[in-house]
Amino acid sequence: MEEINNLLYQLVLVVTFVAAAAYIVFFISQNKRIRKIARVILLASGILQTLYIAFRFVLVGHTPITSHHEAVVFFAWATTWAYLSFRWRYTVKNFGTFVTVLIFSLLLVASFSSWEILPLVPALQSLWLPIHAGVSIIAYGFLSLAFCGGLMYLLLERELKSKKFGYFFARFPSLDALDQLNSHCLTAGFVFLTLGIVTGSIWARQAWGTYWHWDPKETWSLITWFLYLVQVHQRFTVGWRGKKAAVMAIVGFASVVFTLWGVTYLLGGVHSYAG
Amino acid sequence: MQGEKIVLLGVNHKTTPVEVREKIALSTGYEEPLIALKNITGVKEYYLLSTCNRVELLLVTDAGAEVEDAIIEFLFGSRIPREECRNYLYLHYGEEAIHHLFMVAASLDSMVVGEAQILGQLKEAYRHAAQFNCTGPLLNKLLHKSFSVAKRVRTETAIGSSAVSISYAAVQLAKKIFGNLQEKKVMLVGAGEMAELAAEHLVGQGVGSVVVANRTLARAVDLAKRFNGTAVSIEELVSQLEHVDIIISSTGATDIILYKEQVKAIMRSRMNKPLFFIDIAVPRDLDPKLIDIDNVYLYDIDDLSSVVEMNKSERDKEAIKASRIVDEETLKFQRWCQGMAVTPTIQALKSRIESIGRNELERTLTRMGDISEKDRKNLEKMISSLTSKLLHNPLMYLKEESCAGRDNSDRKITVVREIFGLGNGDEHKSS
Numbered sequence: 107m108e109e110i111n112n113l114l115y116q117l118v119l120v121v122t123f124v125a126a127a128a129y130i131v132f133f134i135s136q137n138k139r140i141r142k143i144a145r146v147i148l149l150a151s152g153i154l155q156t157l158y159i160a161f162r163f164v165l166v167g168h169t170p171i172t173s174h175h176e177a178v179v180f181f182a183w184a185t186t187w188a189y190l191s192f193r194w195r196y197t198v199k200n201f202g203t204f205v206t207v208l209i210f211s212l213l214l215v216a217s218f219s220s221w222e223i224l225p226l227v228p229a230l231q232s233l234w235l236p237i238h239a240g241v242s243i244i245a246y247g248f249l250s251l252a253f254c255g256g257l258m259y260l261l262l263e264r265e266l267k268s269k270k271f272g273y274f275f276a277r278f279p280s281l282d283a284l285d286q287l288n289s290h291c292l293t294a295g296f297v298f299l300t301l302g303i304v305t306g307s308i309w310a311r312q313a314w315g316t317y318w319h320w321d322p323k324e325t326w327s328l329i330t331w332f333l334y335l336v337q338v339h340q341r342f343t344v345g346w347r348g349k350k351a352a353v354m355a356i357v358g359f360a361s362v363v364f365t366l367w368g369v370t371y372l373l374g375g376v377h378s379y380a381g
Numbered sequence: 382m383q384g385e386k387i388v389l390l391g392v393n394h395k396t397t398p399v400e401v402r403e404k405i406a407l408s409t410g411y412e413e414p415l416i417a418l419k420n421i422t423g424v425k426e427y428y429l430l431s432t433c434n435r436v437e438l439l440l441v442t443d444a445g446a447e448v449e450d451a452i453i454e455f456l457f458g459s460r461i462p463r464e465e466c467r468n469y470l471y472l473h474y475g476e477e478a479i480h481h482l483f484m485v486a487a488s489l490d491s492m493v494v495g496e497a498q499i500l501g502q503l504k505e506a507y508r509h510a511a512q513f514n515c516t517g518p519l520l521n522k523l524l525h526k527s528f529s530v531a532k533r534v535r536t537e538t539a540i541g542s543s544a545v546s547i548s549y550a551a552v553q554l555a556k557k558i559f560g561n562l563q564e565k566k567v568m569l570v571g572a573g574e575m576a577e578l579a580a581e582h583l584v585g586q587g588v589g590s591v592v593v594a595n596r597t598l599a600r601a602v603d604l605a606k607r608f609n610g611t612a613v614s615i616e617e618l619v620s621q622l623e624h625v626d627i628i629i630s631s632t633g634a635t636d637i638i639l640y641k642e643q644v645k646a647i648m649r650s651r652m653n654k655p656l657f658f659i660d661i662a663v664p665r666d667l668d669p670k671l672i673d674i675d676n677v678y679l680y681d682i683d684d685l686s687s688v689v690e691m692n693k694s695e696r697d698k699e700a701i702k703a704s705r706i707v708d709e710e711t712l713k714f715q716r717w718c719q720g721m722a723v724t725p726t727i728q729a730l731k732s733r734i735e736s737i738g739r740n741e742l743e744r745t746l747t748r749m750g751d752i753s754e755k756d757r758k759n760l761e762k763m764i765s766s767l768t769s770k771l772l773h774n775p776l777m778y779l780k781e782e783s784c785a786g787r788d789n790s791d792r793k794i795t796v797v798r799e800i801f802g803l804g805n806g807d808e809h810k811s812s
Contacts, residue, residue: 266557267672269684280560281655345652348676 111165112221114158115179119213122151122182126210129203133277141202145193148206152186155213159183166223169236171243173224174370178216180239181366182209184247188291192251198287199279204254234309242302242327248295249334249355249362255287256355263349285347288355292341296334303327326365333358385425387519389478390452390470391437394492397469399683403664404460407431411509418455418515423448426517428510428524430485432502433575433663433682434492439482441519479523480711486527487534489703492686493547495540498574500531518792523714530710537706540699548579550688551659551680552586555627558657558678561587568592568625570618571632572604575661579629584608592625594618596632622647622656629659630666641670644677659685723779726794729803730779734772738764775801 128144131137159179162170170176189205262278265271278284306324307317318324337354340346346354392405407414411429418427423444430437436456442448449472457466473481484490488499507524510516516524534540552562559565567588569576572595580591591610594617595601601612613621615632622628622644632638644656658679660667671679719725742764746757775797797803 262557266554266678269680269687271688275557278557280556281558282560286560344649345654347653348655350675 107165108223111158111161114154114161115217115221118151118154118158119217121147121154122206122210122213125151126206129206133200133203136277144202144206148186148202148209149190151209152183152190155179155183155186162223166226168226168231169239171235171239172226172230173222174219174367175216175221177239177243177366178212178219180243181246181250182212182216184243185209185212185250186247188244188247188251188294192291198255198283200277201254201258201279201287204258205251208250208254232309232313234305234312238302238305238309241298241305245295245298245302246362246366248291248298249359252288252291252295252355253359255284255291256352256359259284259288259352260349260356263352281348285351288351289341289347292334292337292351292355296338299327299331299334303331323365323369326361326369330358330361330365333361385441385443385519387475387478387523388440388442388449389437389473389481390440390449390456391430391435392456392469392471393435393437393490394683394686395490396471399663399665399681401461401469402434402436405436405456407436411506412513414455415509415513415515418452419513421448421451421455426520427515428507428520429515430503430506432499433661435485437485439478439520439523441517476711476715479714480707482523482527483530483707483710484704486531487703487707488531488540489534489700489707492682493550493689494700496547497535498578500528503531504528519718522717526710526714530707533710534703534706538699538703540703547575547661547682547685547689548582550685551579551629552582553688554659554678554680554685555583555657556586558655559626562589563587564589565627566590566592566625567627567629568594568621569604570594570615570628570630570638570666571596571634571662572600573631573633573661576629576631577604579659579661580608583627588627592621594621619643619647623650626655627657627659629661631660631662632666633662634666635664637668638666639671640668641674644668644671645674648674648676661685723794726797726803727776727779730775730797730801731772733801733803734768738768 125144125147128140128147132140132144159170162176171180185205186209189202189209193202258274258278259281261274262281262284265275266281306327310319310324311317333354337346337351337358341351392402394402397405407429411431414429414431418424418429418438424440424442426441428439430439438452438456440448440452453463453466453470456470457463461469471481481490486500486503488495488497491499503524507516511521555562555565562583565588567580567583567590569580569591572593584591591605591608592613593601593605593608593610594613594615595604596615598612598614601614604610605612615638618639630638648656653676655676655678658667658671658677660679660681663682665681667679667681669679669681671677742760745760746752779793779797
């Protein structure tokens, strides 16, 4: 069984790589047919990721989000589906290229950490696990989209300001579209992030008796949450938008990534995967 | 008339940055510089073209470099160091000058290749020059020819149909910034023709509403009516910034009319919504430092050209065809010039008369049989004095300096050529 599971993961990697490559080819050539193909491949990758996670769920008997590998795969999965669901509603020109490359990078990172299946620590055996971890990871998915949007915004803004219209000018959507994207992803991501923190603290109350006990991961989640809170607040009160918002989306994402990895490796704590 | 040559000198958007062009631009209209140019000796005919992208002078002169120096002095004055001038200036002579003029007229030298505005500007410039009697037969012919070359290029190539103008570039940039232009408001500051055109394009792209700010309110009201917009006075410029998104500025003001600090203050009440400024005035209206403000985008006329540059490749094929037409017409005109110049006419006349004399002499000599060397000499002498006497008056007529600065050589050449059956310079053209 585990063999098949590993094989499935390798398949996910390969398919996602092909999707990313196809998107890059599309980005360079702007050939619409290639984009169509790339989209289908990315959809296939999304389905395969879902299968992989489902398979692993059956295999380990709980939501596969407790090891580092699993968490990052989940992250990639959330980004993929956040993007695909997003695309459903409206298109942002050439956004797919950036997102797919990010998804592939995440999956690649996940492949370097142990794929091993480990028994679950008693403290984590709860219905809250899928709720808390799932919601948080979905938040990360949206926030990573905001990151990609922010990156694109900065690239395009630089070309517009420097008045050197080159590569990105022709290929990128309008600044407004990127800013809108940022705003939507930020709002969605922020709501899920808040839910993640609330469910986490309820779960903590049940498992350890306190809502909050300043575990490093909790602290960093809170920092991340505040970073996004500031963005949401500023956007709706004084109209923080454009470059500032894009920079903040990138800073926020850096904080997300640190919460996910940095904390585990550098600071430890109850959230350390499979501790 | 001998040694007469066509000289074209000027600056354009390719050779000279806007910072320099705005110092040269003749903002006072044509009258003053045209009259001033009359004082330069050695210039027989001239005409002056001044648009926001170029200032060009076309001269017919028989003097040397001292005229060029005087013209450069006239153009640049003391505003720009002399040694720098030569870097910006281009100088064309004869065929090259004709070629350049045709390129300009056909809109092949324009910032936006294929745009139609230049021909109108050229015609207007010519009208002014003719009004002040600055042009003569050669330039009249040359300029009229340039109009017909432009027309030929327009009808025989597709260069105008894909004409991308500055206003098109402005729309393109606006779309890159705002995405959807609906519900966006555009403000015209000053009521220039270019601004009007840009506004027209934007409205065509669905821009929500138009505000016109102008020094004379009446003009603003007129223009606003055209776009179903509103008119405001120029004093309201800053307060209007709170409500509009796209600003096209094209006033004739000699100074900056909007400074960075003024815009910065308004951004807060705009909730940082982007502002897109287009400055198509030369000299510029807007503080170049505006670009340093977040969410503010400022483009002057040169910046727009780089957008235009991107769209160019499509038109390149047509441009090749068009420049072939220009080459062809240049050659034709050059031939016509050669045919029509006084010197060749004199030569043609001389050789015509002399060959008649020689032929008749030979015929008579063969009929006469044996005659003494002395008689023969006498006959030859008679023929040659006959021809030279016959030639005297027509040649004087041709060589005569024009009276009161009026140059009639064009007419005189035609008359002489017709009387003596020398053929028309145009015969080369019918190919």
